[in-house]
Amino acid sequence: MLDETLVAAIRERYLSVQARIATAARAVGREPGSVQLVVVTKSQPLPVLQAALAAGVHVFGENYPEEAVTKIQDLGAENKVEWHMIGHVQSRKARLVAEHFALLHSLDSLKLARRLDRFSAETGRRLPVLLEFNVGGEESKFGWPARDVARWADLLPEIDQLLGLAHLDVRGVMTMPPFFTDAELSRPYFRRLRQLRDYLSVQFPQAAWQELSMGTSVDFQVAVQEGATLVRVGQAIVGPRPA
Numbered sequence: 001m002l003d004e005t006l007v008a009a010i011r012e013r014y015l016s017v018q019a020r021i022a023t024a025a026r027a028v029g030r031e032p033g034s035v036q037l038v039v040v041t042k043s044q045p046l047p048v049l050q051a052a053l054a055a056g057v058h059v060f061g062e063n064y065p066e067e068a069v070t071k072i073q074d075l076g077a078e079n080k081v082e083w084h085m086i087g088h089v090q091s092r093k094a095r096l097v098a099e100h101f102a103l104l105h106s107l108d109s110l111k112l113a114r115r116l117d118r119f120s121a122e123t124g125r126r127l128p129v130l131l132e133f134n135v136g137g138e139e140s141k142f143g144w145p146a147r148d149v150a151r152w153a154d155l156l157p158e159i160d161q162l163l164g165l166a167h168l169d170v171r172g173v174m175t176m177p178p179f180f181t182d183a184e185l186s187r188p189y190f191r192r193l194r195q196l197r198d199y200l201s202v203q204f205p206q207a208a209w210q211e212l213s214m215g216t217s218v219d220f221q222v223a224v225q226e227g228a229t230l231v232r233v234g235q236a237i238v239g240p241r242p243a
């Protein structure tokens with residue numbers, strides 16, 4: 001049974017986040033339609049996803065491949081839903097990602113890239129991916145180290161190899177900056193990611209680099225002002241994650 005109270009609450013918050021994205025985009029002269037809203041449902045039980053679907057959500061972001069694949073199967077193939085993987089993927093979970101997701105935001109090593117390339121070849125597809133960078137330099141975060149602009153050139157040999165993998169389609173970059181409750185404090189990190197994207201697009205014009213995945217519940221408006229094309233918003237739409 002669908003929880004109609006939950007559907008109404010999610011719909012209201014979903015529309016409100018969309019409206020705030022549009023306002024932030026227009027404020028910097030961007031088209032609101034140039035920003036895709038990914039609704040993050042990691043750790044949320046199936047009824048929350050069913051309610052979100054009924055509320056009009058059609059792009060879901062998940063962090064754990066096995067949990068996500070169970071949800072994909074439970075929601076059923078008849079629903080027109082796009083699934084994005086946004087969390088760290090262990091190499092041994094690469095097959096699940098290659099088979100079930102429309103976009104991987106969090107590609108963070110050449111080793112994982114090689115495995116994804118192999119499984120994508122077996123599946124007969126070219127997997128869209130974003131490269132994750134650690135622009136804040138925190139030990140706890142995944143992604144290629146990118147805090148120090150002077151060392152960006154060190155990243156180029158690995159990225160060059162990665163771009164040679166025929167079954168991966170590199171579309172841009174992603175980051176998860178340090179957590180702040182004041183969104184303005186995220187701005188320099190978002191700006192750094194955009195500058196890194198611009199740098200990579202000059203170094204490697206053969207890839208598209210158009211996607212910038214950045215911004216969560218606390219700071220998505222700042223991310224949009226700084227050029228985000230994908231924002232990953234969970235709690236502000238579906239409510240707090242269960243403990």
Ligand SMILES: *Cc1c(COP(=O)(O)O)cnc(C)c1O
Binds near residue numbers: 176216235
């Ligand atoms: C959980 C998560 C989000 C969403 O965070 P909220 O606070 O729920 O908006 C976004 N990106 C990543 C990588 C996450 O793990």
